[in-house]
Amino acid sequence: MTTAILETPSQTKPAKQKVMLVEGNEAAALGVALARPDMVAVYPITPQSSLVEHVAKLIADGKMDADIVDAEGEHSVLSVLQGGALAGARTYTATCGPGLAFMFEPYFRTSGMRLPIVMSIVTRDGITPQSVWGGHQDAMTVREVGWVQVYCETVQEVLDTTIMAFKIAEHHDVMLPVNVCLDGNYLSYGTSRVELPDQAEVDAFMGVKDVNWHVALDPLRPMAVDPLTGGSGGKGPSTFVRYRKGQCKGMQNSLRVIEEVHAEWAQRFGRSFAPLVEEYRLEGADYAIMTLGSMTGAAKDAIDEARDAGKKVGLIKIKTFSPFPVDALMKSLDKVQAVGVVDRSVGFRWNCGPMYQETMGVLYRLGRHIPSMSFIGGLAGADITVGHFHRVIEATEKLLSAPAPIEPVWLNEKD
Amino acid sequence: MANFGGAYNTIAFDANKCDGCGDCMTACATAKVGVGDTARSRIQIVGSADDGFELALCRQCADPKCVTVCPAAALTKNYASGVIDWNGDKCVDCLLCTVGCAYAGIALDAGTGHVAKCDTCDGAPACVPACPHDALTYVTTSRIYNEVGDWEDLFAPGLAGCQGCNTELLMRHTLRRVGPETVLATPPGCVPGMGSVGFNGTTGTKIPVFHPLLTNTAAMLAGIKRQYKRVGREVNALAIAGDGGASDVGFQSLSGAAERNEQILFMVVDNEGYMNTGMQRSSCTPYGAWTSTTPIGKGSGGMPAQGKTQDAKNLPLIMVNHRCEYVATASTAYMEDLYDKLDRAIQASKRGFAYLHVYSPCTTGWRFPTDQNMEVARKAVETNFVMLWEYNRTDGLRFTRPVDDPLPVTEYLKAMGRFRHLSPDQISHIQAKVVENLAFVKQMAHRQSA
Numbered sequence: 001m002t003t004a005i006l007e008t009p010s011q012t013k014p015a016k017q018k019v020m021l022v023e024g025n026e027a028a029a030l031g032v033a034l035a036r037p038d039m040v041a042v043y044p045i046t047p048q049s050s051l052v053e054h055v056a057k058l059i060a061d062g063k064m065d066a067d068i069v070d071a072e073g074e075h076s077v078l079s080v081l082q083g084g085a086l087a088g089a090r091t092y093t094a095t096c097g098p099g100l101a102f103m104f105e106p107y108f109r110t111s112g113m114r115l116p117i118v119m120s121i122v123t124r125d126g127i128t129p130q131s132v133w134g135g136h137q138d139a140m141t142v143r144e145v146g147w148v149q150v151y152c153e154t155v156q157e158v159l160d161t162t163i164m165a166f167k168i169a170e171h172h173d174v175m176l177p178v179n180v181c182l183d184g185n186y187l188s189y190g191t192s193r194v195e196l197p198d199q200a201e202v203d204a205f206m207g208v209k210d211v212n213w214h215v216a217l218d219p220l221r222p223m224a225v226d227p228l229t230g231g232s233g234g235k236g237p238s239t240f241v242r243y244r245k246g247q248c249k250g251m252q253n254s255l256r257v258i259e260e261v262h263a264e265w266a267q268r269f270g271r272s273f274a275p276l277v278e279e280y281r282l283e284g285a286d287y288a289i290m291t292l293g294s295m296t297g298a299a300k301d302a303i304d305e306a307r308d309a310g311k312k313v314g315l316i317k318i319k320t321f322s323p324f325p326v327d328a329l330m331k332s333l334d335k336v337q338a339v340g341v342v343d344r345s346v347g348f349r350w351n352c353g354p355m356y357q358e359t360m361g362v363l364y365r366l367g368r369h370i371p372s373m374s375f376i377g378g379l380a381g382a383d384i385t386v387g388h389f390h391r392v393i394e395a396t397e398k399l400l401s402a403p404a405p406i407e408p409v410w411l412n413e414k415d
Numbered sequence: 416m417a418n419f420g421g422a423y424n425t426i427a428f429d430a431n432k433c434d435g436c437g438d439c440m441t442a443c444a445t446a447k448v449g450v451g452d453t454a455r456s457r458i459q460i461v462g463s464a465d466d467g468f469e470l471a472l473c474r475q476c477a478d479p480k481c482v483t484v485c486p487a488a489a490l491t492k493n494y495a496s497g498v499i500d501w502n503g504d505k506c507v508d509c510l511l512c513t514v515g516c517a518y519a520g521i522a523l524d525a526g527t528g529h530v531a532k533c534d535t536c537d538g539a540p541a542c543v544p545a546c547p548h549d550a551l552t553y554v555t556t557s558r559i560y561n562e563v564g565d566w567e568d569l570f571a572p573g574l575a576g577c578q579g580c581n582t583e584l585l586m587r588h589t590l591r592r593v594g595p596e597t598v599l600a601t602p603p604g605c606v607p608g609m610g611s612v613g614f615n616g617t618t619g620t621k622i623p624v625f626h627p628l629l630t631n632t633a634a635m636l637a638g639i640k641r642q643y644k645r646v647g648r649e650v651n652a653l654a655i656a657g658d659g660g661a662s663d664v665g666f667q668s669l670s671g672a673a674e675r676n677e678q679i680l681f682m683v684v685d686n687e688g689y690m691n692t693g694m695q696r697s698s699c700t701p702y703g704a705w706t707s708t709t710p711i712g713k714g715s716g717g718m719p720a721q722g723k724t725q726d727a728k729n730l731p732l733i734m735v736n737h738r739c740e741y742v743a744t745a746s747t748a749y750m751e752d753l754y755d756k757l758d759r760a761i762q763a764s765k766r767g768f769a770y771l772h773v774y775s776p777c778t779t780g781w782r783f784p785t786d787q788n789m790e791v792a793r794k795a796v797e798t799n800f801v802m803l804w805e806y807n808r809t810d811g812l813r814f815t816r817p818v819d820d821p822l823p824v825t826e827y828l829k830a831m832g833r834f835r836h837l838s839p840d841q842i843s844h845i846q847a848k849v850v851e852n853l854a855f856v857k858q859m860a861h862r863q864s865a
Contacts, residue, residue: 038645039638067641071634072671079631079668083638086625087598089645091638105628217598217623217639219650224618225625228607235615 017195024155024187027194028120029054031162033064034202038089041069041077045099046132047184048122052094074103085115086217090209097124097138110177111146116169117177124184125380133381134184136345140354146247148254149179149322151293155192157273158182164261167206173253175214183294185381197269205268251323258320276325278317279332281307285314287338287396292318292355295384302389313393329362338371340396344378352408371399377411422557423497426540428470432550435460435468442545448526455526457533458542473520473533475499484515498534556750566591571619574609579778579785581747582684592757597651598639599624602632604657608691629660633672636679652679658699659689662730673737673768680764686777694780698728703841705833721836726848731772735806740767743805746774748792752815756805774801782832791830798827799853812860824849
């Protein structure tokens with residue numbers, strides 16, 4: 001029943017694929033190995049740890065030819081990779097939660113330097129309250145920093161998207177770092193059947209590595225990287241503006257490139273994922289619920305049951321959260337009369353979920369009033385069950401006939 | 416005319432240290448004529464108008480008047496050694512040269528009936544080690560000028576340092592030495608503040624250069640070096656960082672890179688604070704020093720604010736405890752020492768982590784006249800406030816310029832305004848700390864070499 005908003009190419013070319021049973025973290029590591037990075041820097045943090053352990057073992061076993069740097073913290077992890085990328089390396093790491101917070105200083109800078117580093121965020125809720133469990137708060141907190149951020153729904157999607165992320169990041173029209181977000185606990189440790197692409201096929205898909213054509217620290221082509229700009233005089237302000245505008249353009253370009261890369265993936269490997277926005281049973285729906293990440297599985301089950309019960313409800317899933325797929329989402333929202341948005345994190349400033357906040361912006365641009373409301377669930381590892389989604393569906397349905405509540409609904413508050 | 420325009424080694428004289436004992440003359444006469452007759456010495460210490468002493472000795476002039484006036488061509492400038500050679504076979508004993516020389520550097524030796532002059536004992540002058548007061552030194556820095564002078568200066572002309580700052584000197588020398596196959600990291604501070612990474616698209620450096628963050632210099636360099644190693648290219652990874660970024664907020668990445676023995680050369684220019692941003696305190700700021708965040712004031716409760724209340728963190732010793740490939744301290748007042756260490760650090764960085772800590776007096780932040788930089792740097796060493804040593808895992812730690820008879824630390828402290836307010840108690844504290852630090856490093860030198 002899954003239909004991508006983008007027309008998917010015909011899946012006529014079944015590729016050689018090995019079938020395995022792996023957890024999401026191992027799937028990510030296998031994807032990394034297939035993408036053949038030159039350099040991986042690691043620092044362990046729950047629930048990411050088994051991911052970097054898998055990467056380390058793949059390298060130790062000779063199944064992956066990369067330089068592994070066991071750095072002394074996330075701040076250095078990303079800094080090592082910046083240096084590597086500036087010297088021409090394809091680079092990868094993974095982190096989450098407090099690790100991402102510690103990494104923030106070089107994290108902000110990576111997109112500014114246009115370094116195509118790929119980093120998994122095995123999403124974890126923010127502390128404090130103290131917690132080691134999943135939630136999107138970490139990734140959401142850095143959504144405004146110029147990284148491309150995509151969220152996966154399944155373990156297979158983690159594997160495939162991890163490979164695609166390198167191609168998206170290194171596309172000359174993008175040249176931005178990419179976060180592949182996989183839900184801590186639910187995807188990191190969730191074990192599923194996956195199909196492992198063939199290395200030669202992935203090599204052909206990836207093409208020629210070209211990481212530092214635009215900015216390099218190389219004695220063969222000496223340049224000053226990141227000289228001082230800005231201020232209020234001379235060429236400073238316009239130079240700074242051109243840098244920033246270029247970043248924003250790269251972000252917008254990535255929307256097209258993400259679609260292209262997903263289409264090519266489907267063609268080569270026979271598996272298609274909605275690149276930006278997925279619609280599920282939205283045709284003929286009066287209202288929709290919106291989801292992000294692994295919660296979507298339970299949400300789809302709830303939609304199926306609701307549809308069976310005669311409710312005209314559909315689902316909109318966001319895969320690409322940054323840049324926010326405004327046009328794609330506008331087209332989907334235009335098909336319904338009300339929407340309920342389920343977030344796995346909070347937006348402290350608006351007292352709602354961050355994705356809901358973004359959606360309100362899209363609704364404004366749509367220019368047609370659609371009642372909407374915010375649901376917050378699955379914080380700190382809590383499960384969002386089919387039962388929770390039925391509550392979401394019922395509450396959203398009420399928007400068709402009653403005023404929308406301003407307060408968010410906290411799904412696990414009384415669990 | 417080989418080496419025309421080159422530099423030569425010279426014998427230098429410090430009149431302040433000379434007490435006229437004459438030991439140098441005895442040594443010279445013994446070396447040259449076999450008897451300790453000071454009248455026949457080619458170096459003569461004579462009374463000066465101010466009741467001190469001055470030196471009568473051949474200066475081995477570049478434009479020697481003795482050579483010009485000699486009618487027999489018996490005196491010639493040797494452009495290989497720099498020495499004015501006297502040829503007895505040609506000399507006609509007219510003594511015109513003794514009149515031509517303004518320094519009384521050539522004189523009649525009554526014992527032979529001919530003129531005699533200093534020939535520097537072929538580069539090992541006997542007078543220098545004979546001086547019990549270190550008033551004579553044989554300056555061999557010409558090596559640096561001659562070797563390095565023709566190498567390409569890899570910085571743009573006119574870096575925007577403060578007047579009298581020695582860091583530009585250090586940067587230019589270091590880059591010349593390391594050469595163009597280098598990637599240079601200059602984290603926020605005085606070094607990029609001088610324009611090494613440039614402004615608005617222009618660069619101050621002819622090799623690849625970048626601003627790391629203040630916090631991640633060692634980590635970024637490690638990534639660069641590793642990738643070049645992976646693809647089989649020999650590229651030096653060099654940091655020229657300030658003490659703040661290294662000892663405070665950047666310490667974690669520094670320590671991590673040292674522990675991983677990354678093949679980089681990390682040079683810290685220690686001006687004992689955040690001088691580029693307005694002279695704030697760092698953990699390398701010494702006890703009692705004024706900085707803009709450890710200001711002087713009346714305080715409260717009868718406790719006046721009198722500068723920094725903690726002792727400096729000794730970063731180079733901490734690096735020794737990482738068992739780095741090479742660790743050394745250096746000073747621009749001792750360039751030969753610095754160059755030796757730079758050579759060894761570069762070599763060590765091809766094997767693992769090399770750390771060079773260079774003390775860098777700051778005219779602006781330490782408050783001393785702009786022509787006093789080298790003097791302040793020298794006084795720091797002569798008082799043992801700063802110790803020059805080096806470490807490697809095989810030979811342990813050793814002093815490279817031990818100061819056995821140090822000046823009181825007040826000789827150093829009084830040279831600058833940042834210590835002007837010190838109370839007698841504070842001075843005692845600093846002097847005691849100098850003694851304690853020396854004892855500690857000595858013990859370490861002993862233990863590591865044992």
